[in-house]
Amino acid sequence: MSEGSLAIVCGSGALALEAAAVARAGGREVYLIGLAGSATRDIEAYPHVWLRLGEFGRLFSTLKQWGVAEVAMLGAVSRPDFSDLKLDWGALKRVGEIVGLLGRGDDALLVGFAGMIEQEGFRVVGVADFAPGLLAPAGMIVGRAPGPETQAEIAFGSQMLNALSPFDVGQGAVIAGRRVIAVEAAEGTDAMLSRVAELRSSGRVRLKGKAGIFIKAAKRGQDMRLDLPAVGPGTIAAAARAELRGLALAAGQILIAEREKFVAAADAAGLFVFGWPT
Amino acid sequence: MSEGSLAIVCGSGALALEAAAVARAGGREVYLIGLAGSATRDIEAYPHVWLRLGEFGRLFSTLKQWGVAEVAMLGAVSRPDFSDLKLDWGALKRVGEIVGLLGRGDDALLVGFAGMIEQEGFRVVGVADFAPGLLAPAGMIVGRAPGPETQAEIAFGSQMLNALSPFDVGQGAVIAGRRVIAVEAAEGTDAMLSRVAELRSSGRVRLKGKAGIFIKAAKRGQDMRLDLPAVGPGTIAAAARAELRGLALAAGQILIAEREKFVAAADAAGLFVFGWPT
Numbered sequence: 001m002s003e004g005s006l007a008i009v010c011g012s013g014a015l016a017l018e019a020a021a022v023a024r025a026g027g028r029e030v031y032l033i034g035l036a037g038s039a040t041r042d043i044e045a046y047p048h049v050w051l052r053l054g055e056f057g058r059l060f061s062t063l064k065q066w067g068v069a070e071v072a073m074l075g076a077v078s079r080p081d082f083s084d085l086k087l088d089w090g091a092l093k094r095v096g097e098i099v100g101l102l103g104r105g106d107d108a109l110l111v112g113f114a115g116m117i118e119q120e121g122f123r124v125v126g127v128a129d130f131a132p133g134l135l136a137p138a139g140m141i142v143g144r145a146p147g148p149e150t151q152a153e154i155a156f157g158s159q160m161l162n163a164l165s166p167f168d169v170g171q172g173a174v175i176a177g178r179r180v181i182a183v184e185a186a187e188g189t190d191a192m193l194s195r196v197a198e199l200r201s202s203g204r205v206r207l208k209g210k211a212g213i214f215i216k217a218a219k220r221g222q223d224m225r226l227d228l229p230a231v232g233p234g235t236i237a238a239a240a241r242a243e244l245r246g247l248a249l250a251a252g253q254i255l256i257a258e259r260e261k262f263v264a265a266a267d268a269a270g271l272f273v274f275g276w277p278t
Numbered sequence: 279m280s281e282g283s284l285a286i287v288c289g290s291g292a293l294a295l296e297a298a299a300v301a302r303a304g305g306r307e308v309y310l311i312g313l314a315g316s317a318t319r320d321i322e323a324y325p326h327v328w329l330r331l332g333e334f335g336r337l338f339s340t341l342k343q344w345g346v347a348e349v350a351m352l353g354a355v356s357r358p359d360f361s362d363l364k365l366d367w368g369a370l371k372r373v374g375e376i377v378g379l380l381g382r383g384d385d386a387l388l389v390g391f392a393g394m395i396e397q398e399g400f401r402v403v404g405v406a407d408f409a410p411g412l413l414a415p416a417g418m419i420v421g422r423a424p425g426p427e428t429q430a431e432i433a434f435g436s437q438m439l440n441a442l443s444p445f446d447v448g449q450g451a452v453i454a455g456r457r458v459i460a461v462e463a464a465e466g467t468d469a470m471l472s473r474v475a476e477l478r479s480s481g482r483v484r485l486k487g488k489a490g491i492f493i494k495a496a497k498r499g500q501d502m503r504l505d506l507p508a509v510g511p512g513t514i515a516a517a518a519r520a521e522l523r524g525l526a527l528a529a530g531q532i533l534i535a536e537r538e539k540f541v542a543a544a545d546a547a548g549l550f551v552f553g554w555p556t
Contacts, residue, residue: 163442167434169458180463
């Protein structure tokens, strides 16, 4: 179990702050590292520093100064190009490693970054360690239990995501019956759901009324401390525009941001949200 | 080998007519069936009939009247909804089968349709049987032989397409290094390539200069007589907008429409086209 003081590296989105609040409510001292250009000024409600990507020297010296033993990373960060990095002296000794990572998939990039943090003597922890309540639970989250048709869609979709898993590609898809309507890659969940809405409104994909599900999982073998897939109220809005019947989230693998708004929005849109046991 | 007279069921696009011309040049009698709303009036240069989807009775009586032994299907058809079908008396005895097929993936729909044609005593043939020159050959089609970087992208992409294959989902992707930028499903190749262009121009996907490849294959286990994936000059234009380095087509599995224009466009855009041996 996690304990003692905790630092959270904050990208964009509400989740880093929600996780910080949970950790603080649990009695931990929480320090935040805001990534410039990604995190919001809300992080300033905590002891914090602002860093630019590439300031590895300042990152490690700050963590040591705070005396934290554990570090978490939450929220989205635009994938950096080498020229975006503000490398400091502490980064220079790792420049070969950094350049090597930038050519890899997002997962490999984060795993490499986590490895660099651990080499400095910190423990990298995940939401499951210190704020498990932010993860999708197993079972119904919103709405009624899925019938056989939906169960079949979930089984088919989860098999497909499993097959894609080794390729470090976004683990989301829209399934209607046994048809794969869309597969998520670099465009992200919201863009994929918008595409489904367009395919339907243009008549290119023809489904009657509310049809199909959005299914999402972490990649198999993904380091569960890092960059878990997340959904939130925006996901519900996008799924409603795509006229889906609901969302199937891999239990324990998907973060739900702004849970109250998320549940209220799904309820209002008549979408089910189900945490499928993996 | 194919011989005797041949009927081609024509959807949209140039390929049905190109295939008809090849078959006729090879000395075969060629009859065309234009699917209303999909085929163009160019089919009228051949002995032909126009049919609407669902006119199974007229289809079979026409084929018998022409005395053809072999039937091919080429070109795209908008996926029909049950209410779009103009079922005739010949269709009514198959209505259960038709309704069952409409809930399936595109492949299953076509395989079912081919099965119905064969049950009537016709042989369903593919382009490989009567116009193999329309398929992508193995080796360089346009440009220079791929270097090690491109070979690695092709290997990675082909493994991913292979993993997706059992799920009856469009077998195309954009790969850059070991990153999957986009996976094609119901939106089709051109929309997927447009998405990549947008992801790059918006900065969401950042690649330097010309980067990445479009890779395309037929699905494993796909009936190679039916609905082979196709590329054409429009594919080149879309790949150029996405600033890719080239196209990798599974040899013998991909139709190339308007070959001369296709090659000239790739050449002008500086894109390689490579037929990878499967």
